[in-house]
Amino acid sequence: MAEESLVRIRGLAKDYKRGAETVHVLHALDLDIPKGDFLALMGPSGSGKSTLLNLIGGLDRPTSGTLEIAGQRTDTLSDAQLGRWRANHVGFVFQMYNLLPVLSAQRNVELPLLLTKLSAAERRKRAGAALSLVGLAERAGHKPRELSGGQEQRVGIARAIVSDPTILLCDEPTGDLDRKSGDEILDLLQALNQQQGKTIIMVTHDPHAAARAKRTLHLEKGQLIREAA
Amino acid sequence: MKFLHLLWANLQRKRLRTWLTLASIVVAFLLFGILQTMRAALTGGADLAGVDRLVTIHKVSLIQSLPQSYLNRVRGVEGVRVAMSHDWFGGVYQEDRNQVVAMTADPNLFFEVYPEYPLPEEQRAAWRADRTGAIVGKIIAERFGWKLGDTIPLRSNIYTKADGGNVWDLKIVGIFDATNGDNNSVYFQYDYLNESRAFGRDQIGWIVMRINDTNRSAEIARTVDALFANSSTETKTSTEKAFVQGFANQMGNIGAIVTAVASAVFFTMLLVIANTMGQSVRERTNELAVMKTLGFSSFQVTAMVLAEALLITLLGAVIGLAIAALAATGLAKAMQQFFPTLGMPSDTYVIGALVAVGLGTLAGALPCAQAWQLKIVDALRKA
Numbered sequence: 254m255a256e257e258s259l260v261r262i263r264g265l266a267k268d269y270k271r272g273a274e275t276v277h278v279l280h281a282l283d284l285d286i287p288k289g290d291f292l293a294l295m296g297p298s299g300s301g302k303s304t305l306l307n308l309i310g311g312l313d314r315p316t317s318g319t320l321e322i323a324g325q326r327t328d329t330l331s332d333a334q335l336g337r338w339r340a341n342h343v344g345f346v347f348q349m350y351n352l353l354p355v356l357s358a359q360r361n362v363e364l365p366l367l368l369t370k371l372s373a374a375e376r377r378k379r380a381g382a383a384l385s386l387v388g389l390a391e392r393a394g395h396k397p398r399e400l401s402g403g404q405e406q407r408v409g410i411a412r413a414i415v416s417d418p419t420i421l422l423c424d425e426p427t428g429d430l431d432r433k434s435g436d437e438i439l440d441l442l443q444a445l446n447q448q449q450g451k452t453i454i455m456v457t458h459d460p461h462a463a464a465r466a467k468r469t470l471h472l473e474k475g476q477l478i479r480e481a482a
Numbered sequence: 483m484k485f486l487h488l489l490w491a492n493l494q495r496k497r498l499r500t501w502l503t504l505a506s507i508v509v510a511f512l513l514f515g516i517l518q519t520m521r522a523a524l525t526g527g528a529d530l531a532g533v534d535r536l537v538t539i540h541k542v543s544l545i546q547s548l549p550q551s552y553l554n555r556v557r558g559v560e561g562v563r564v565a566m567s568h569d570w571f572g573g574v575y576q577e578d579r580n581q582v583v584a585m586t587a588d589p590n591l592f593f594e595v596y597p598e599y600p601l602p603e604e605q606r607a608a609w610r611a612d613r614t615g616a617i618v619g620k621i622i623a624e625r626f627g628w629k630l631g632d633t634i635p636l637r638s639n640i641y642t643k644a645d646g647g648n649v650w651d652l653k654i655v656g657i658f659d660a661t662n663g664d665n666n667s668v669y670f671q672y673d674y675l676n677e678s679r680a681f682g683r684d685q686i687g688w689i690v691m692r693i694n695d696t697n698r699s700a701e702i703a704r705t706v707d708a709l710f711a712n713s714s715t716e717t718k719t720s721t722e723k724a725f726v727q728g729f730a731n732q733m734g735n736i737g738a739i740v741t742a743v744a745s746a747v748f749f750t751m752l753l754v755i756a757n758t759m760g761q762s763v764r765e766r767t768n769e770l771a772v773m774k775t776l777g778f779s780s781f782q783v784t785a786m787v788l789a790e791a792l793l794i795t796l797l798g799a800v801i802g803l804a805i806a807a808l809a810a811t812g813l814a815k816a817m818q819q820f821f822p823t824l825g826m827p828s829d830t831y832v833i834g835a836l837v838a839v840g841l842g843t844l845a846g847a848l849p850c851a852q853a854w855q856l857k858i859v860d861a862l863r864k865a
Binding site for chain 1: 484485487488491492494495768769772773774775776777778779780858859862
């Protein structure tokens with residue numbers, strides 16, 4: 254199982270300094286996530302689920318332990334190497350969408366492609382395809398403020414998948430949406446997992462959202478306490 | 483280039499703020515261009531001065547006269563090729579507002595001292611032959627419609643005649659097109675003024691000499707001044723360039739004034755742009771963190787912030803200097819009679835570009851440091 258894992262975590266720990274106090278957020282975590290998995294991470298606030306997501310995504314560095322993704326040790330990479338690695342391997346979906354308000358949906362989706370050597374025409378074509386995939390091709394020219402929350406999140410998902418990343422990391426992707434829009438987003442994520450084979454790790458508080466995942470892990474006080482199928 | 487739309491979009495984030503900042507920068511560079519133009523106008527004569535000419539004036543000031551006898555003694559100094567005197571006439575033509583730069587000269591020596599004033603031989607001869615003859619610049623001739631053969635009454639606001647009048651009739655015998663741009667002046671014979679003025683007879687205003695070897699100008703100047711040392715009328719001899727510069731500096735050190743005003747304006751601009759950029763970066767800490775999350779390096783994000791500061795500063799500089807150049811062209815036409823060399827100096831563009839880059843870089847420094855040090859996790863958590 255371990256050698257087939259896309260994500261392989263061993264002894265992962267993360268501490269934060271808060272003044273003189275050291276806060277142990279994650280404790281010697283071991284975890285394997287196979288390719289094509291759709292994993293929901295649940296747990297109360299402060300349990301360490303977002304920290305784990307940030308560590309997997311290379312946004313933060315572990316205090317100790319190893320992190321291997323698609324055969325690459327990411328815990329040893331420099332900041333610049335991590336940046337390049339993120340651009341090639343990770344797509345992020347945020348709770349608050351985090352689109353650039355000054356850019357159109359099309360330009361927002363194109364943003365990660367600016368780091369590639371693709372021509373402007375090719376970037377436009379790929380961004381258009383990603384927007385079509387999330388059902389927003391006709392809204393390509395609209396700015397985020399002209400879109401609904403659900404549409405903004407779909408643009409966020411299009412931006413996350415446009416560079417065909419190895420893994421999709423979603424931090425409360427439905428947390429700011431009503432049930433109907435949330436369901437549409439979950440439908441989309443499920444389709445990306447089932448039809449495109451995308452590996453997805455989703456942090457959520459919502460059991461309804463977690464139910465759409467293939468499996469759910471619960472974190473409490475920085476430790477994995479049980480796994481639900 | 484592929485990031486250009488991103489830069490432009492960011493500048494349009496708060497349009498009013500961007501426009502106001504841009505307008506401030508435009509005004510600063512417009513002012514800089516105009517100040518540079520005025521500085522060049524007031525000191526430009528110095529650049530046109532002959533390198534092989536020295537000027538001797540009264541040690542106290544230019545307005546004190548010298549005895550005419552000094553001229554021959556200067557001519558006797560070894561290394562002096564030719565020497566001639568001038569007297570300031572202070573001319574007015576018809577109305578007080580028509581101020582005319584009029585000076586006496588020696589028609590037999592004038593063209594040897596000033597080879598940059600081309601004039602046909604028959605006009606030179608006519609000037610030598612006619613005691614009341616005058617040669618005039620083509621700009622002033624066009625301005626007043628003067629033609630060869632015309633007799634013009636020129637009133638002096640310095641001298642009076644022995645009979646009580648103050649108008650000298652001058653016959654125009656030559657119209658020159660000087661290559662040094664001095665085409666607003668009137669030159670007429672010293673003897674004509676000297677014989678008829680009620681006071682200041684046999685006095686001269688200053689002496690201009692042309693020397694054989696420019697490397698000896700300091701030595702010759704010292705020799706000339708030594709001739710009249712410890713007399714009641716001591717002299718001060720300098721190069722023509724220093725003389726013209728000193729004339730301009732009677733109003734103060736123009737260069738220092740321009741530099742001081744421009745520095746104050748640009749320092750204010752630095753604060754304005756730095757504040758704008760600082761605000762702009764603070765407002766989108768989250769967006770910068772998102773860009774870093776997507777894989778943009780700290781260098782790329784920082785470069786983008788710096789590019790924004792440079793873009794707005796350079797844009798403002800280009801617009802400001804373009805307006806200043808247009809204004810200078812308009813001023814040059816309107817004030818040609820007073821400032822024949824008026825125009826925005828070409829080095830203004832180079833200095834302006836350097837100032838704009840310096841301003842943009844300094845103004846962007848702090849926001850750049852913030853962007854560089856931005857920690858993704860902290861920034862996203864605050865959002």
